[in-house]
Ligand SMILES: Nc1ncnc2c1ncn2[C@@H]1O[C@H](COP(=O)(O)OP(=O)(O)OP(=O)(O)O)[C@@H](O)[C@H]1O
């Protein structure tokens with residue numbers, strides 16, 4: 001590996017294409033990452049791109065196995081690591097919301113709720129949110145298809161991502177509160193920022209220019 005190599009963690013899944021297109025716009029040729037293969041590591045010039053689960057991007061960056069990464073704000077908040085987050089990249093727009101069945105007997109009223117059983121992929125954010133309202137939630141952690149939980153009686157409510165609202169609508173659910181708005185962010189390992197400042201700072205500057213173009 002070149003002495004000046006920077007490892008960049010990219011999220012597999014729906015953010016990948018936008019992330020790669022953004023990198024290309026910033027002059028970083030990550031195009032090979034989009035080729036249909038099972039490869040998880042790609043090396044190009046002084047970059048090493050690694051493909052990881054979206055929820056794992058902050059972990060790779062925090063532990064320094066990646067110097068920088070691209071992750072949704074939702075995931076960054078859930079993991080809660082101390083990371084430098086210099087840029088909002090704008091894509092991957094969605095919100096993390098509380099939702100409930102449209103025909104629920106006691107519609108959501110935060111003043112009146114004493115107990116809540118909620119299914120989510122975001123247990124930490126969910127716990128923090130309800131505790132800040134004086135409610136100790138029972139949280140059931142799921143890893144996908146969260147909208148199914150109220151339909152089959154696993155939970156009264158869910159906390160999940162909403163973009164168009166189609167998934168909620170098609171499953172008889174309605175959004176009752178927004179916990180956070182999310183977009184993709186650039187995250188940087190704090191030690192790398194110091195030790196590789198001369199390489200990382202120009203990368204951030206190129207990305208900033210790409211965002212303002
Ligand atoms: N419907 C959506 N619209 C826009 N952005 C979204 C949407 N759903 C998720 N995102 C953003 O994209 C990120 C990755 O979502 P994605 O669905 O690819 O991963 P995941 O469901 O966490 O992963 P996996 O399916 O591999 O378990 C989320 O953390 C969020 O920031």
Ligand SMILES: O=P(O)(O)OC[C@H]1O[C@H](OP(=O)(O)OP(=O)(O)O)[C@H](O)[C@@H]1O
Nearest residue numbers: 144145146161162163164165166167168
């Ligand atoms: O408001 P919408 O536009 O319908 O988008 C929201 C859906 O998108 C995401 O699911 P994803 O496709 O990642 O599947 P998942 O349930 O496996 O997480 C999210 O978890 C919601 O289910």
